[in-house]
Amino acid sequence: MSAGPDRVMLARARRIMALQTAAAITVSLLVLGALVLIVVTYSQNAAARTLLRETAASADDVKDPAPGVWIFVQDAAGTVEATEDAPRGLPDRDALDRVRAGGAAETVRIGGREGGYLALTRRRGARVVQVVMSRHEQHDERERLLGALAVGELIGLLVALLSAALLARRATAPLAEALARQRHFVADASHELRTPLTQLHTRAQLLQMDLRAGAGLADVTTDVDHLVTGTRHLGEVVEDLLLSSQLGRRDDVRVPVDLATVAAEVLAEQTDRAGAQRVELTLLAGAADTFVVLGHRAALRRVLTALLDNALSHTPSGGHVSVELGTAGAAVAVVVRDDGTGFDPADTERLFARFARGGHGDHRRFGLGLALAKEVITGHGGTIDAWGRPGQGAAFTIHLPSANRDEQ
Template structure:
């Protein structure tokens, strides 16, 4: 049986993988910091141990025949230089001995020969004898390399375990959210599917009724209203399709080149009867003006413009005005009304869901449900935004900003 992955499960898996990678990244940063601290402490300890061992050997060196393990001594006195048998080739460092004999100052340096690193300390004793100690650092380097190998191995295993644990925990943490999103999407898709059929039937019956009314003279004034009903039901079907697309988290709206000014005029025609009933005069973009093209979803953009206009008509006193222009590679669609205006206190959250406010105590409350919030989401989905404009006098003005489209065929 093949299991089909839903959009929510795909998003949950991506989020879980991101959590796993983030956990691995955090673990790697912690491992690197701890490893660096551990290596620093070990190297510092080794340097102190080497310095202490050489200092003790040089201070208590009565002869060169019995030094501590891995140490060779050289002594210079009036009788010449004595060297521990088996001293590495190229040593002792006679130049360092001469400098110590002349200046009386001790010195320390590293020396490498045949792939082996040595530490050389040279001092002058109170009786004038210069003593030089040579320590083989092979054991120190081996211990340090072993520590680095252990840290790297443990770090790699830790990163792998952190990634696996982070991904597993992410799956567990996101499972309830994925289930909730699946349930929500199922509700939207089921509702959209159930509404699609009656909307289609309503549109079909309206077309049949129009044909019967036009079978005679075709002069019945109700024909225009039927045309509007047919257009509105067609738009409603498009909105349902758009909502179904939006409900799928991995789906994308089809994008086309759209004339926003033409959409605004079409919206004004649709809301005309309601505006007339309310006694509101509508003024839209001049049909003779240049088109205002954007690249986006015609259905979604029409929903945004419809929400702005519907909000303005519901709150207007006498008039609503829509204008569209291109400015600085942006399409600016302004919708203004002469209603009660917007409460300054609610302005910062105007595009949140179910915001409400009151401009003056003596005026009616101006309410906002989902409309302006949906406008903000649609604008953001088109790389634009919606904003409240400063306006002198009564009323409110909202502006929809969208990136202008340069070229291509017009599709509305």
């Protein structure tokens, strides 16, 4: 199954997350900008009314008002004295006449384009005073503020989109990794289980046919032996697959592992198989040396099992397989060596690929074992190398950091 649908789904999820996050940030900026504009407008209006009241209360004549302010005084006879250079259309004579006739003081807006004017008309003794203030400067200030807010909103939108895209990618990275691991595991399982299951089914059919045909005990025993061997191989494949699915998410604390003990256990498990194949097994480990590393015992045990299984699978009757442990500076070295069929040096790197097969006429199949061995060793901060020659055997060398390296 192609990984295309996963990529499409993740891309769609990232776009949705990015757009939603960017929209939330943009709306927040809009609300903030609106609040700033409201506060500024309110402050301007309050300042304008305060200036008009103070000027109207303290002005003795129409000369020298504040910039942008004009004063108009109407006496009892109705004559109006005005500040020089007053804008055309001022004063508001209707307001002057209403207050002069006994009306209450009033504040009115005059004009609407580009801010207009704000006028306060009130009585002072026998006279009526009208103070008019231009709102043009305040209007221009609001225009500049709106422009700045618009530019800030645009920049904020771009930053929000970029930040949201980055956050969405980071947020979906674990999901992408999980999907990739799941798809990888399914592909591995499908590939690895197909052959052993087919073999088991075939051998079960043969056993069924023999039993129905009244076959002798020897024939049935052979079929049962084949079934047992097949189930063992199937169990090893399942163990490899489970280990493969866990490698990417091992976060448990590592513990000291004695590789000499693990190697001895693995060799003990393979003794019967080696005896049946007439292959000699040897464990070489210096008694005075320490072969303790920090790691996951089950994973390291599986590595040694895979290497020993590989060696026994390609060592003919009368051959020899050894596991040699030693130290190299601050590292523990483990060498699994056999004098079997070996392999072409050109295939060295390919041996650790999943489902690798030998080349140049070598039909051996390495499956997941060696690939997982490299993943485990690399995950433990070590290295694994292979050496081989056709007909001269093979050797796999592991170097892992010693648990006692700080003391060396």
